[in-house]
Amino acid sequence: MLSSASRLEPTRAAFLADGEWQKIEQLAYPDPNAKEPKKKARKGNNAKAAPAQVDGDGTADLPAPPSEEPDGTAVSASGY
Numbered sequence: 001m002l003s004s005a006s007r008l009e010p011t012r013a014a015f016l017a018d019g020e021w022q023k024i025e026q027l028a029y030p031d032p033n034a035k036e037p038k039k040k041a042r043k044g045n046n047a048k049a050a051p052a053q054v055d056g057d058g059t060a061d062l063p064a065p066p067s068e069e070p071d072g073t074a075v076s077a078s079g080y
Helices: 004-017 019-028
Strands: none
Touching (some): 004 019
């Protein structure tokens, strides 16, 4: 009677000779100890804004509020 190791030898040899089967094994059984690559932080909408510049009197240089609403109507002085 043949041992199980000797019966599996042709299958193992075919597996090791074919890179496609090795890729399939990696996809089916990923290494649980492998670390996922860290994603690089994207600059854009999620980036932190630069702090406002503060004058000597303690007030920040902020842009003036818009004089028009997005639809083109004028903004009143009270803001309503």
